[in-house]
Amino acid sequence: MTGMTSDELLLKHPNLKVDSIDPGWVPVLDGLATEVKAKLLAHGLPADSATYVQVKEKFGALTCFVRAPIDVAGIVERARLRSLLTCETCGRFGRRRPGPWVKTLCDTCDERRGQPYPLTLIPSFRVETEAVPNDDDFVSVTLRHAVDGGEEACYAMRAHRDDIGLAVGALLYDAMLRPLKGDGA
Numbered sequence: 001m002t003g004m005t006s007d008e009l010l011l012k013h014p015n016l017k018v019d020s021i022d023p024g025w026v027p028v029l030d031g032l033a034t035e036v037k038a039k040l041l042a043h044g045l046p047a048d049s050a051t052y053v054q055v056k057e058k059f060g061a062l063t064c065f066v067r068a069p070i071d072v073a074g075i076v077e078r079a080r081l082r083s084l085l086t087c088e089t090c091g092r093f094g095r096r097r098p099g100p101w102v103k104t105l106c107d108t109c110d111e112r113r114g115q116p117y118p119l120t121l122i123p124s125f126r127v128e129t130e131a132v133p134n135d136d137d138f139v140s141v142t143l144r145h146a147v148d149g150g151e152e153a154c155y156a157m158r159a160h161r162d163d164i165g166l167a168v169g170a171l172l173y174d175a176m177l178r179p180l181k182g183d184g185a
């Protein structure tokens with residue numbers, strides 16, 4: 001966590017308009033605005049030529065609408081994926097928590113909220129990565145683990161190639177959140 005406050009964030013990126021974001025996601029937004037700026041400059045465009053139409057939290061994910069003279073959809077998607085792995089409250093590794101108010105939280109902040117969710121132990125698993133067609137930046141990450149009767153459970157998500165470790169953590173968490181297939185049968 002950088003320790004950057006939302007005031008410092010808006011000072012660094014004056015064109016960033018944020019409706020309401022908890023402190024844990026400030027570094028995610030800083031990364032988004034920094035990457036957008038760098039891409040604009042690389043194309044010879046003014047660093048502030050992107051318009052942040054909307055930046056908000058929705059169902060535990062950072063939701064951004066950015067208007068820019070070049071394509072920044074990959075950067076926005078990466079920030080969304082990162083937000084799904086970042087505690088909104090404190091910025092540590094987090095996961096989306098089920099409940100009446102879906103939030104992305106770390107274990108500690110989730111416990112503090114008082115609605116902990118039971119986890120199932122996954123004794124062993126394997127991970128496969130696969131290229132995404134026509135996209136050099138993103139890969140498809142799949143986590144597989146054995147369940148009763150020789151069957152296999154499979155969890156997959158798209159992630160930036162620099163975020164594969166985070167994606168594996170997230171998928172493992174998904175697997176642990178759901179009861180093993182065949183349990184109680």
Ligand SMILES: [Zn+2]
Nearest residue numbers: 087090106109
């Ligand atoms: Zn937290």
